Amino acid sequence: MHTRIVFCLLALAAVTGCGYQLQGRVVQGGFGTISLVDPTDQRLQVQGVPGVRVQLVRDPNRMRREVIAEASTDADGVFTLETRSFGAGLLDERFEMVATRPGFGTAQSTMELPMDPSKRRVLVEIQRGGSGVNPSTTPGGNLYDEAAKYDPTIRSKGSGGN
Numbered sequence: 001m002h003t004r005i006v007f008c009l010l011a012l013a014a015v016t017g018c019g020y021q022l023q024g025r026v027v028q029g030g031f032g033t034i035s036l037v038d039p040t041d042q043r044l045q046v047q048g049v050p051g052v053r054v055q056l057v058r059d060p061n062r063m064r065r066e067v068i069a070e071a072s073t074d075a076d077g078v079f080t081l082e083t084r085s086f087g088a089g090l091l092d093e094r095f096e097m098v099a100t101r102p103g104f105g106t107a108q109s110t111m112e113l114p115m116d117p118s119k120r121r122v123l124v125e126i127q128r129g130g131s132g133v134n135p136s137t138t139p140g141g142n143l144y145d146e147a148a149k150y151d152p153t154i155r156s157k158g159s160g161g162n
Contacts, residue, residue, distance in 0.1 A: 019084045022117045026052040026077045026099060030125025034097050034109035037123045044121055048077015052101040054124065056081050060096030060110055099124045
């Protein structure tokens with residue numbers, strides 16, 4: 001029965017072209033954590049951090065990861081990640097969320113997206129200090145740099161690798 005419901009929801013999403021929206025807030029504090037919380041969580045009321053880049057990455061453990069949603073926080077630290085990527089929140093898969101801003105440490109976490117995003121919010125806690133951009137966690141880039149994270153004998157194309 002559960003399979004039929006999921007199939008019907010997927011078919012409806014494909015026909016209507018609905019997107020998936022996940023809202024959140026970035027606040028100062030913590031140790032670079034990202035978590036899904038109840039919309040009434042008091043930490044969502046703390047002063048937000050503006051100008052933070054938040055990315056949602058599909059297949060974070062693969063070499064061909066894909067950024068499927070990206071947003072920047074507004075003056076209150078609020079953001080909305082929106083994607084039309086098939087299966088977001090419905091299929092059993094893991095996503096990585098990465099939040100960066102110069103002058104702050106990077107926050108990242110791997111998670112399953114909630115099926116009903118209106119019942120959850122993303123709470124990102126970042127610390128002041130650090131570069132804010134960690135090249136080893138930034139999705140994309142060239143294939144050599146990506147592969148070098150998994151095999152140190154591979155050299156970046158920029159450093160003479162083939």
